[in-house]
Amino acid sequence: xxxxxxxxxxxxxxxxxxxxxxxxxxxxxxxxxxxxxxxxxxxxxxxxxxxxxxxxxxxxxxxxxxxxxxxxxxxxxxxxxxxxxxxxxxxxxxxxxxxxxxxxxxxxxxxxxxxxxxxxxxxxxxxxxxxxxxxxxxxxxxxxxxxxxxxxxxxxxxxxxxxxxxxxxxxxxxxxxxxxxxxxxxxxxxxxxxxxxxxxxxxxxxxxxxxxxxxxxxxxxxxxxxxxxxxxxxxxxxxxxxxxxxxxxxxxxxxxxxxxxxxxxxxxxxxxxxxxxxxxxxxxxxxxxxxxxxxxxxxxxxxxxxxxxxxxxxxxxxxxxxxxxxxxxxxxxxxxxxxxxxxxxxxxxxxxxxxxxxxxxxxxxxxxxxxxxxxxxxxxxxxxxxxxxxxxxxxxxxxxxxxxxxxxxxxxxxxxxxxxxxxxxxxxx
Amino acid sequence: xxxxxxxxxxxxxxxxxxxxxxxxxxxxxxxxxxxxxxxxxxxxxxxxxxxxxxxxxxxxxxxxxxxxxxxxxxxxxxxxxxxxxxxxxxxxxxxxxxxxxxxxxxxxxxxxxxxxxxxxxxxxxxxxxxxxxxxxxxxxxxxxxxxxxxxxxxxxxxxxxxxxxxxxxxxxxxxxxxxxxxxxxxxxxxxxxxxxxxxxxxxxxxxxxxxxxxxxxxxxxxxxxxxxxxxxxxxxxxxxxxxxxxxxxxxxxxxxxxxxxxxxxxxxxxxxxxxxxxxxxxxxxxxxxxxxxxxxxxxxxxxxxxxxxxxxxxxxxxxxxxxxxxxxxxxxxxxxxxxxxxxxxxxxxxxxxxxxxxxxxxxxxxxxxxxxxxxxxxxxxxxxxxxxxxxxxxxxxxxxxxxxxxxxxxxxxxxxxxxxxxxxxxxxx
Numbered sequence: 001x002x003x004x005x006x007x008x009x010x011x012x013x014x015x016x017x018x019x020x021x022x023x024x025x026x027x028x029x030x031x032x033x034x035x036x037x038x039x040x041x042x043x044x045x046x047x048x049x050x051x052x053x054x055x056x057x058x059x060x061x062x063x064x065x066x067x068x069x070x071x072x073x074x075x076x077x078x079x080x081x082x083x084x085x086x087x088x089x090x091x092x093x094x095x096x097x098x099x100x101x102x103x104x105x106x107x108x109x110x111x112x113x114x115x116x117x118x119x120x121x122x123x124x125x126x127x128x129x130x131x132x133x134x135x136x137x138x139x140x141x142x143x144x145x146x147x148x149x150x151x152x153x154x155x156x157x158x159x160x161x162x163x164x165x166x167x168x169x170x171x172x173x174x175x176x177x178x179x180x181x182x183x184x185x186x187x188x189x190x191x192x193x194x195x196x197x198x199x200x201x202x203x204x205x206x207x208x209x210x211x212x213x214x215x216x217x218x219x220x221x222x223x224x225x226x227x228x229x230x231x232x233x234x235x236x237x238x239x240x241x242x243x244x245x246x247x248x249x250x251x252x253x254x255x256x257x258x259x260x261x262x263x264x265x266x267x268x269x270x271x272x273x274x275x276x277x278x279x280x281x282x283x284x285x286x287x288x289x290x291x292x293x294x295x296x297x298x299x300x301x302x303x304x305x306x307x308x309x310x311x312x313x314x315x316x317x318x319x320x321x322x323x324x325x326x327x328x329x330x331x332x333x334x335x336x337x338x339x340x341x342x343x344x345x346x347x348x349x350x351x352x353x354x355x356x357x358x359x360x361x362x363x364x365x366x367x368x369x370x371x372x373x374x375x376x377x378x379x380x381x382x383x384x385x386x387x388x389x390x391x392x393x394x395x396x397x398x399x400x401x402x403x404x405x406x407x408x409x410x411x412x413x414x415x416x417x418x419x420x421x422x423x424x425x426x427x428x429x
Numbered sequence: 430x431x432x433x434x435x436x437x438x439x440x441x442x443x444x445x446x447x448x449x450x451x452x453x454x455x456x457x458x459x460x461x462x463x464x465x466x467x468x469x470x471x472x473x474x475x476x477x478x479x480x481x482x483x484x485x486x487x488x489x490x491x492x493x494x495x496x497x498x499x500x501x502x503x504x505x506x507x508x509x510x511x512x513x514x515x516x517x518x519x520x521x522x523x524x525x526x527x528x529x530x531x532x533x534x535x536x537x538x539x540x541x542x543x544x545x546x547x548x549x550x551x552x553x554x555x556x557x558x559x560x561x562x563x564x565x566x567x568x569x570x571x572x573x574x575x576x577x578x579x580x581x582x583x584x585x586x587x588x589x590x591x592x593x594x595x596x597x598x599x600x601x602x603x604x605x606x607x608x609x610x611x612x613x614x615x616x617x618x619x620x621x622x623x624x625x626x627x628x629x630x631x632x633x634x635x636x637x638x639x640x641x642x643x644x645x646x647x648x649x650x651x652x653x654x655x656x657x658x659x660x661x662x663x664x665x666x667x668x669x670x671x672x673x674x675x676x677x678x679x680x681x682x683x684x685x686x687x688x689x690x691x692x693x694x695x696x697x698x699x700x701x702x703x704x705x706x707x708x709x710x711x712x713x714x715x716x717x718x719x720x721x722x723x724x725x726x727x728x729x730x731x732x733x734x735x736x737x738x739x740x741x742x743x744x745x746x747x748x749x750x751x752x753x754x755x756x757x758x759x760x761x762x763x764x765x766x767x768x769x770x771x772x773x774x775x776x777x778x779x780x781x782x783x784x785x786x787x788x789x790x791x792x793x794x795x796x797x798x799x800x801x802x803x804x805x806x807x808x809x810x811x812x813x814x815x816x817x818x819x820x821x822x823x824x825x826x827x828x829x830x831x832x833x834x835x836x837x838x839x840x841x842x843x844x845x846x847x848x849x850x851x852x853x854x855x856x857x858x
Contacts, residue, residue, distance in 0.1 A: 018575055018717065028758075029642065030574040127572070133718030135564070135572035142748075143556070143564030145459040146447055146738035213458065271724075274700060288447065288735035289562030289725060295700075296721030306717035309575035319571075319748040329457075 001034055001316040004065030004096075006087050007077035008041035011101055011128070013050050014305035015075060019312075020053065026309065032316035034309070038065045066090055073097040073315055075308060081105045085113075092116045092124065099311040101128030101304050104193070107202035107218050110209065123321045125311035130203045131156055131280045133303035134296040135310070140210040140284070141321070147286030149211040153249040153423065154282030155275050156203045158299040159194035160226050160246040162186040164263075165276045168234050168243070174227055186278055196225035197246065200261040204248040211284065212250065212257050213329030222336040223261040233346060233416060236374060236387045237265050240344070243273035247421060256332030258339050264421040265344050272423065283423070291424055337396035342371065342420035345402075347386045350410040351379035356386065359405065366401035368393040383412040389420060430463055430745040433494030433525075435516050436506035437470040440530055440557070442479050443734035444504060448741075449482065455738065461745035463738070467494045495519055502526040502744055504737060510534045514542075521545045521553065528740040530557030530733050533622070536631035536647050539638065552750045554740035559632045560585055560709045562732035563725040564739070569639040569713070570750070576715030578640040582678040582852065583711030584704050585632045587728040588623035589655050589675040591615040593692075594705045597663050597672070603656055615707055625654035626675065629690040633677040640713065641679065641686050642758030651765040653691035662775060662845060665803060665816045666694050669773070672702035676850060685761030687768050693850040694773050701852065712852070720853055766825035771800065771849035774831075776815045779839040780808035785815065788834065795830035797822040812841040818849060 005016055018026075019036040027033045038057045052058050065074055074091035076098060078084050084105050091098050098117065100106070106113065106126055117124035127137045140149070155161050159181060166177040178195065181187035193199040201223035205216045226246050237244050242265035250259040266273050271293065275281045280298025285291050297303045314321070349355045360370060374387040390398075402415050434445055447455075448465040456462045467486045481487050494503055503520035505527060507513050513534050520527050527546065529535070535542065535555055546553035556566045569578070584590050588610060595606040607624065610616035622628040630652035634645045655675050666673050671694035679688040695702055700722065704710045709727025714720050726732045743750070778784045789799060803816040819827075831844050 014717075022575065025577065026575055030571075032574075133573075133576075133715070134721060135568050138567070138572055139564045142459075142743065143567055143739045144562075144735065145461075145742050146451065146455055146735045147562075148454065271700065271703060274703075286562070286735065288443075288731045290729075290732060292563060292723075292725035294721075294723060297719040300719075302717045303719060306573065306575045306715065310572045313574050314571065314748075317749055319743075320746055 001032070001073060001312070002037045002071045003034060003073050003075060003312060004038040004040065004071045005036060005075045005077065006040045006062065006065060007079070008039055008043070008047065009077060009079070010301040011304045011308070012041070012077040013047055014301035015077065015308050016052070017050055018305050018309055020056070026313065030313045030317065032313040034312050034316060037071060038068070040065050062087065066094055071096060073099060073312060075312070076100040076102060079104070081108055085109055088113055088124070089116060092120050092122060095120045095122050097123045097125070097315045099125045099308055099315070101126065101308060103129040103199065103202040103206060107205040110206065111215050123315055125315065125321055126206070127311050128304040128307035130206055131282060131294070131298045132296065132300060133306040134280060134282070134294050134298065135307070136207070136282050136294050137210065138310070139294065140207065144284065144286050144289065147288045149252070149284060149286050151251045151285040151424070152207055152211050152282065153247055154280065155245050155272060156248050156280050156282060156298065157194055157200045157246055158278035158280055159187045159191060160200070161275065161280070162278045163195065164226060164234070164244060164246065167229070167231055168238070171231055173231055174229060195227050197223040197261050200246055200248050204250065204259060204261050207248070207282070208250050208257070208259055212252065212331055214257055214331050214333065215328070216259060216333065220333065221259060221261070224263065226263050228416070229263055230416070232385065233344070233418065236346065237344065238268065239374060239376070240265070240372060240389055241268055242266060242420065243268045244418065245272060245275070249421065252331070253334060256334045258334045260336065260339065262419060264419045266421050266423055270423050285424060337394070337399070339395050340392050341395070342392055342422070343390045343398055344418040344420055345388045345390065346416035347405070348383050348412040349386055350412060351382055351384045352410065355410050358408065358410070359386070359388070362404050363390070363401050366397045366404070368397060368401055430461070430502060430741070431466045431500045432463060432502050432504060432741060433467040433469065433497075433500045434465060434504045434506065435469045435491065435494060436508070437468055437472070437476065438506060438508070439730040440733045440737070441470070441506040442476055443730035444506065444737050445481070446479055447734045447738055449485070455742065459742045459746065461742040463741055463745060466500060467497070469494050491516065495523055500525060502528060502741060504741070505529040505531060508533070510537055514538055517542055517553070518545060521549050521551060524549045524551050526552045526554070526744045528554050528737055528744070530555065530737060532558040532628065532631040532635060536634040539635065540644050552744055554744065554750055555635070556740050557733040557736035559635055560711060560723070560727045561725065561729060562735040563709060563711070563723045563727065564736070565636070565711050565723050566639065567739070568723065569636065573713065573715050573718065576717045578681070578713060578715050580680045580714040580853070581636055581640050581711065582676055582850075583709065584674050584701060585677050585709050585711060585727060586623055586629045586675055587707035587709060588616045588620060589629070590704065590709070591707045592624065593655060593663070593673060593675065596658070596660055597667070600660055602660055603658060624656050626652040626690050629675055629677050633679065633688060633690050636677070636711070637679050637686070637688055641681065641760055643686055643760050643762065644757070645688060645762065649762065651689045651691070655692050657845070658692055659845070661814065662773070662847065665775065666773065667697065668803060668805070669694070669801060669816075669818055670697055671695060671849065672697045673847065674701060674704075678850065681760070682763060685763045687763045689765065689768065691848060693848045695850050695852055699852050714853060766823070766828070768824050769821050771821055771851070772819045772827055773847045773849055774817045774819065775845035776834070777812050777841040778815055779841060780811055780813045781839065784839050787837065787839070788815070788817070791833050791837070792819070792830050795826045795833070797826060797830055
């Protein structure tokens with residue numbers, strides 16, 4: 001099968017290397033013969049870590065990929081939602097299969113692109129778009145097709161997880177850990193999507209489409225990042241027996257589907273709490289298979305290239321991607337405010353008698369009870385931190401209570417609110 | 430696609446239930462329409478937990494499945510290597526696809542059966558044969574096809590893991606824990622295959638075929654079970670910072686492939702140490718994807734049925750099983766005796782001066798050095814237990830040293846020897 005690769009960045013280089021160097025190994029292992037014939041990139045300077053053989057055309061002219069009818073599949077690895085969308089649409093309309101790792105585009109335009117693929121009788125595959133080399137897309141679409149998925153949650157952004165791990169281990173602030181992550185190549189020059197939760201939400205959208213049969217309107221998805229977390233929060237969480245992770249969560253409720261992406265306190269004994277640095281893990285709970293976890297390196301050129309190649313192999317062998325196209329389960333999306341959970345609250349209050357009682361009174365008047373309270377260390381400039389863990393409360397109640405509290409004269413800075421997530425863990429100590 | 434099910438035991442009943450009750454859900458999710466038309470079992474008494482509709486033929490006559498040309502796939506769930514082999518061969522020769530969860534048959538006759546399937550242009554699929562609902566077969570055969578697998582190891586027998594977990598948690602002997610496991614349905618009436626390591630070795634054979642392209646002659650595979658483990662070993666291991674698990678291990682070495690199944694001490698901080706009760710977990714290390722772990726419920730009718738159904742869906746959608754048939758990597762199998770590892774040794778010796786020195790001298794004369802030594806508790810009947818952890822040593826050297834030690838007059842019972850396994854753990858705390 002002849003292939004064109006569009007975009008020679010980190011992932012693109014590894015895809016090219018794997019296709020060029022391991023063609024024979026892949027043919028022997030899988031039976032698929034993949035022939036990379038065109039590489040398109042606007043930057044035509046030679047790459048130090050990749051030698052492109054003469055017979056592969058290296059060009060900045062996209063039509064070299066599109067106008068050659070013998071090219072059966074186009075790999076789009078330029079990223080973003082602009083030019084990438086044009087490339088995918090053009091390829092699909094020319095009846096070429098498309099393989100991509102572009103989660104942003106698929107989250108925002110997935111329905112349109114999948115429809116275009118179906119109309120042209122070709123495949124649009126995206127294993128590399130979520131969790132690097134972990135086969136979570138294929139597992140949801142194919143292996144778990146006989147299950148009703150009840151829950152899905154996990155750590156699906158390697159950059160944010162790397163930063164949180166370093167904040168805990170080295171006691172760094174978010175800014176310090178981000179700087180370190182950039183230096184070591186674990187964060188991009190513009191890390192906004194990764195640290196503000198956008199990337200996690202993009203991936204959650206894709207996972208929900210496969211697992212729950214819903215087309216989650218991306219703009220209605222609730223998400224939050226990690227940039228407002230303080231080393232204090234990580235330390236207090238540890239004192240309470242928790243670890244803070246950036247989580248993607250989707251749960252089937254009697255009323256519909258609850259989906260959100262945000263930092264959360266999870267019990268330090270839970271397997272997800274041990275997932276460190278750039279690693280990812282996704283737990284899926286199916287009505288037949290029960291609890292299942294997939295764990296591995298969630299990003300990086302080599303791992304993502306492994307996923308892209310597996311998609312190309314499936315296409316070359318004529319394995320249809322049944323299941324990738326959204327079926328419509330009719331599941332309703334539960335509004336964000338109606339979701340219920342326990343909460344971690346960190347107040348900074350004036351160090352004077354009666355403050356704790358006043359906090360508890362306001363919370364109580366919004367139906368929120370306190371499960372644990374922590375106050376450590378003496379006053380700084382007359383103010384002390386107070387940490388509370390609540391029992392289960394509706395998000396809307398909590399927001400109203402915090403708003404009420406923000407107007408009280410003893411509050412010194414905006415209150416930190418983080419969810420405490422109740423997670424299953426059937427088979428671990 | 431019309432399907433015949435042969436064998437209505439624990440897994441068979443769940444496959445029937447899933448196919449009958451969820452046909453519409455599966456059709457909507459995957460696009461595959463699965464129609465169960467014949468169920469064959471020698472016991473025709475109605476099953477309390479399954480109502481078979483009138484239009485499904487329930488018979489003890491195998492020819493009902495074989496002679497109907499409209500039946501495209503036969504699910505073999507009778508188990509064992511006798512009648513099951515006949516059923517599979519007959520179905521394949523009649524050009525019917527075969528789906529099975531029969532690891533014993535596949536481990537011992539896999540090459541023959543896969544060849545028969547290929548010759549008849551049909552598929553032989555076996556996702557349910559390893560780790561219940563965990564899609565480890567598909568992941569190795571398809572998703573990781575662009576990787577050279579470096580290592581594979583895991584806990585792949587739920588019964589043995591359940592027994593070990595209860596031995597540790599409740600301080601039970603092997604016999605007590607086995608009795609409890611039988612009572613709760615986690616062990617079969619004849620648990621030999623599960624507790625003596627045979628089942629783990631069978632599954633390891635299948636995994637090695639997919640991961641390393643070798644046809645491991647089952648009779649040359651080294652394996653050991655858990656029936657000789659004492660609660661003492663579990664306790665001493667914990668004192669040394671380890672947990673004992675029944676492991677399957679395969680590692681690519683410069684000299685070839687090392688494959689074995691046996692109890693092993695693994696660091697208690699490693700994620701596999703936390704895999705408890707009937708749960709399974711498999712770690713795969715690929716040259717591109719790095720370390721990856723699959724975790725879930727490793728057995729049980731419902732989880733295994735989920736895997737069987739995923740195979741049927743793939744067949745119905747015309748997804749070829751490229752990769753399941755062994756390619757021959759030419760990898761040499763390293764003889765068992767040549768493998769190197771650290772060892773846990775438990776001696777029972779006469780309580781007299783100089784014994785420790787004599788033990789160390791014999792070990793040293795076979796090139797074995799001691800990393801840690803543990804002696805706890807006073808003498809019982811004049812004898813004390815001594816526990817040692819060695820540095821890396823060849824198995825053949827160790828066996829010779831233990832043989833020498835067994836002849837010394839202060840040795841009161843046969844020495845316990847268990848491997849200490851060095852495992853990667855890149856992304857966990």
